[in-house]
Amino acid sequence: MTSQSQLFGIEGTRVFITGGTGGIGTGLVGGFLNAGAKVCVAARSDETIEATRAQFPEFKENLSFVTCDLNEDSSVLKSVSDARARLGAIDIAILAHGNVFPGPALDTTLDSWNTQIQVNLTATFRIAQAVAPEMIARKRGKIITIASMLTFQGGLNASSYAASKGGVGQLTKALSNEWAPHGVNVNAIAPGYIKTKLNKHVWQDPERAKGVLARLTSGRWGEPSDLVGPALFLASPASDYLHGVILPVDGGWLSR
Numbered sequence: 609m610t611s612q613s614q615l616f617g618i619e620g621t622r623v624f625i626t627g628g629t630g631g632i633g634t635g636l637v638g639g640f641l642n643a644g645a646k647v648c649v650a651a652r653s654d655e656t657i658e659a660t661r662a663q664f665p666e667f668k669e670n671l672s673f674v675t676c677d678l679n680e681d682s683s684v685l686k687s688v689s690d691a692r693a694r695l696g697a698i699d700i701a702i703l704a705h706g707n708v709f710p711g712p713a714l715d716t717t718l719d720s721w722n723t724q725i726q727v728n729l730t731a732t733f734r735i736a737q738a739v740a741p742e743m744i745a746r747k748r749g750k751i752i753t754i755a756s757m758l759t760f761q762g763g764l765n766a767s768s769y770a771a772s773k774g775g776v777g778q779l780t781k782a783l784s785n786e787w788a789p790h791g792v793n794v795n796a797i798a799p800g801y802i803k804t805k806l807n808k809h810v811w812q813d814p815e816r817a818k819g820v821l822a823r824l825t826s827g828r829w830g831e832p833s834d835l836v837g838p839a840l841f842l843a844s845p846a847s848d849y850l851h852g853v854i855l856p857v858d859g860g861w862l863s864r
Contacts, residue, residue: 615845617845618840620646622698623645624692624700625650626650626705627704630805631805636832636839637671640843648691672691674687675687678726702843703732703752705728705754706756709724709768724772728773736794746791754776754796755797757862759798777798793842797838797839797855799858825864830858
């Protein structure tokens with residue numbers, strides 16, 4: 609019989625996290641460090657690296673950083689090779705990066721569209737494509753993408769974001785179909801309304817914030833810490849038979 613520590617433990621695993629300096633990402637970095645993992649975070653600037661490093665002074669031995677500009681394919685691929693060099697290997701990849709430029713579809717520029725598709729979808733594909741070969745060779749690995757409520761719904765004034773996150777959901781399923789036979793789990797977490805800078809335009813709008821809260825059966829907005837448990841589960845051996853799952857962590861949003 610497998611013990612709970614074997615089933616859910618990830619101590620000593622080597623984890624690469626993109627978007628690890630953002631609201632959700634920083635919460636995940638702390639969760640994995642506290643669980644005993646070695647974490648390498650991809651960040652865009654030295655400033656964000658130092659700000660994030662300062663939040664985890666007790667984990668300096670297990671926390672490292674690489675730079676990455678998600679708009680540049682060469683930088684995306686280099687961040688993976690740099691992270692592999694820092695960690696020795698990548699056992700778990702958590703693709704928690706993302707951006708949104710809200711606004712009506714008629715006002716959306718091609719540059720805005722391309723940036724959101726590149727960062728949210730294309731970079732996700734390229735990172736997964738870069739980390740998968742070593743996992744396939746090892747016959748074991750975990751890739752966790754971050755989807756959205758707009759993976760399931762169209763949303764409001766966020767057509768580019770909805771398109772990119774809809775793509776993340778389908779990409780997660782497609783990659784899982786190819787890599788599951790090789791022992792690699794590809795799954796997604798779909799956060800609900802988590803109070804971070806990314807959706808500041810919603811929670812700072814009194815009418816929209818009121819409407820969101822009225823639908824949440826949990827009675828509250830989510831916090832980044834609410835995603836830590838689901839992420840640890842998807843990264844652990846306990847989820848070995850889960851493939852292509854999009855797990856909503858939404859405070860009951862979809863159930864109403």
